[in-house]
Every structure is written in structure tokens, then in C-alpha cells.
Amino acid sequence: MSEDIKVDKVLDLKGLPCPMPVVKVSKGIKDVEVGQVIEAHSTDPGSLTDFPAWARTSGNEILKTEQDGEVIKFYIKRNA
Amino acid sequence: MQNIKQKPEVMQNIEEQLAALQSRIEVLDKKTPDDKLSMIVFSGDLDKALASFIIATGAVAMGLEAVMFFTFWGTPLLRAKGKKVGGKDTMGKMFGTMLPKGTSDLKLSKMNMAGMGTAMMKSLMKKKNVASLEQMLEMAEQLGIKIYVCEMSMDLMGFKREEMIDYKDLTYCGVAKFLEEANNSRIQLFI
Structure with a gap:
């Protein structure tokens, strides 16, 4: 977990291929309030392109992306 | 002033x-146009049907509404495996036997190799954790994706409504309904 970002929910999407990471993150973000942050863990390399595209389209914000070995961690703020 | x-x-x-x-x-x-995706699923190939559902479910994730129209060879994939109906004429019986009965009967458009290729692809998908067509259909229902079925295809192939799957939002329609939706959608696809 990143020290400077307060995370309200962690979403484990490891091992899931397209389209599941985006489908689940779009559902999962609804579990937090607007302004809160979720941390999503994906192992699908396509997520690196897909998550920003999803965030731009759905009006949410990716605060930070971290790569930890195979796991890509997205810190996403719910704006919409 | x-x-x-x-x-x-x-x-x-x-x-x-x-x-x-x-x-x-x-x-x-x-x-x-609305933030909507309208898609025609014309093909009854496993690969193309999978692509259709991946795009439709992805669209919902992106905040779009998704509407799928099943016509021609796409229609039989919405038949329910376990349901049996009687009262079909000879042609209806023939189509009923020769065409897939539900998602599990679909074959790859390439490399089917008498079913071996399709079986291999399915086991590979399982191994790689890729959602099966059955799972995708279930997810589509949960996500509120609307399904429309072409009435003319049903009639041509002799399919009866009683043999189709139980899906929350399934309606029978003609070309005008598709055109209305497509006209009002940002994205239109034919698969």
C-alpha cells in the first residue's frame, strides 16, 4: 500500500483476463463513496492501457499506478 | 441595459x-446519440460470439448501455439446452437438429478440426481463466444488457419462444427496433 494515499477498499483482480478486470473494477468502485479511493490489483498487462481508458470514459481518476512484479496496482478515486 | x-x-x-x-x-x-452500444450478432461461431459478449460487457463497464440483436446464425446460441418443444414441421425439425442448441454447441470459425480444435480452445480458455460463453451470457444478464431476437430468423428456422433461454431482458423484434437503437447509439457493430 502506498503511504500517501488513503485506500478505502482493495480489489483483487489477479489472474483475471480481459474483460473481467474492467468489468469488476467498474462494479467495485460503486462500493465506495464519491471521493474515496480503491486499490485494484491486476495481473493482466492489458490493464495498463485499459484502466486509464476506462477511467477517462467513466469519469474516474487513476491517482497512481505501481508495478509490483507481475501485479499492477491501480489507485483509483471515484469521481463519478 | x-x-x-x-x-x-x-x-x-x-x-x-x-x-x-x-x-x-x-x-x-x-x-x-446516447452513450450506447448497439450490436448485431449475426454469427453463430464460438469465437465471434465470445468477442461479442466481451465487447458488450466491456461497454457496460465503460459506462455505456449495451444492446445485442441476435439474428440468423446468432439466434440458435440463445436456445436452451434442456428445453424441448414439439409441433414443428419437417423443416423446423431439420433446422432444430442441425443448428446448435445453445452456447455449448458452438464451434470455432477456424481450426475446428472436427471438434478437436474447439475442445482444445475451451480447455485452454479454462486454463487461462478466460470466461466461457456461458459465464459471459450470465454476466451480460447481471449487467442488464438487453437482448433482442430477430423474429424473422426464429420463424425461418422454426424456433419457438418456449425453447429459448430464460434471460431477464429478452425481447423479440424486427429490423426497425434495431435501427431505432442503432440510430440512437454512439457505437454500432455487426459481428
Whole structure:
């Protein structure tokens, strides 16, 4: 977990291929309030392109992306 | 402002222009497509059906509404495996036997190799954790994806409504319904 970002929910999407990471993150973000942050863990390399595209389209914000070995961690703020 | 008020004809002119603009905006509003994806699923190939559902579910994740129209070879994949109906004529029986009965009967469009290729692809998908067509259909229902089925294809192939899957939002329709939806969608696809 990143020290400077307060995370309200962690979403484990490891091992899931397209389209599941985006489908689940779009559902999962609804579990937090607007302004809160979720941390999503994906192992699908396509997520690196897909998550920003999803965030731009759905009006949410990716605060930070971290790569930890195979796991890509997205810190996403719910704006919409 | 005081200057304008002193000239009623100028004020009236502005009001007329405003009214004209408002009605133009209303017209434009009606013409602006919704955040929606309309898709025709024409193919009954496993690979193409999978692609259709991946795009449709992805669209919902992106905040779009998704509508799928099943026609021709796409229609039989919505038949329920376990349901049996009687009262079909010879041609209806023939189509019923020869065409897939539900998602599990679909074959790859390439490399089917008498079913070996399809079986291999399915086991590979399982190994790689890729959602099966059955799972995708279930997810589509959960996500509120609307399914429309072409009435003419049903009739041509002799399918009866009682043999189709139980899906929350399934409606039978003709081409006009698709065109209405497509006309009102940002994205239209034919698969």
C-alpha cells in the first residue's frame, strides 16, 4: 500500500483476463463513496492501457499506478 | 441595459433569436446519440460470439448501455439446452437438429478440426481463466444488457419462444427496433 494515499477498499483482480478486470473494477468502485479511493490489483498487462481508458470514459481518476512484479496496482478515486 | 429597455424593438429581436436558438438546441438534443452500444450478432461461431459478449460487457463497464440483436446464425446460441418443444414441421425439425442448441454447441470459425480444435480452445480458455460463453451470457444478464431476437430468423428456422433461454431482458423484434437503437447509439457493430 502506498503511504500517501488513503485506500478505502482493495480489489483483487489477479489472474483475471480481459474483460473481467474492467468489468469488476467498474462494479467495485460503486462500493465506495464519491471521493474515496480503491486499490485494484491486476495481473493482466492489458490493464495498463485499459484502466486509464476506462477511467477517462467513466469519469474516474487513476491517482497512481505501481508495478509490483507481475501485479499492477491501480489507485483509483471515484469521481463519478 | 437601460439602453436596451428603452428600445422595445431591440428587446423583441433578442427574444425571438433566443426562442429560435432554444428550439434548435432541442432538435440537436434529440439527434445526439446516447452513450450506447448497439450490436448485431449475426454469427453463430464460438469465437465471434465470445468477442461479442466481451465487447458488450466491456461497454457496460465503460459506462455505456449495451444492446445485442441476435439474428440468423446468432439466434440458435440463445436456445436452451434442456428445453424441448414439439409441433414443428419437417423443416423446423431439420433446422432444430442441425443448428446448435445453445452456447455449448458452438464451434470455432477456424481450426475446428472436427471438434478437436474447439475442445482444445475451451480447455485452454479454462486454463487461462478466460470466461466461457456461458459465464459471459450470465454476466451480460447481471449487467442488464438487453437482448433482442430477430423474429424473422426464429420463424425461418422454426424456433419457438418456449425453447429459448430464460434471460431477464429478452425481447423479440424486427429490423426497425434495431435501427431505432442503432440510430440512437454512439457505437454500432455487426459481428
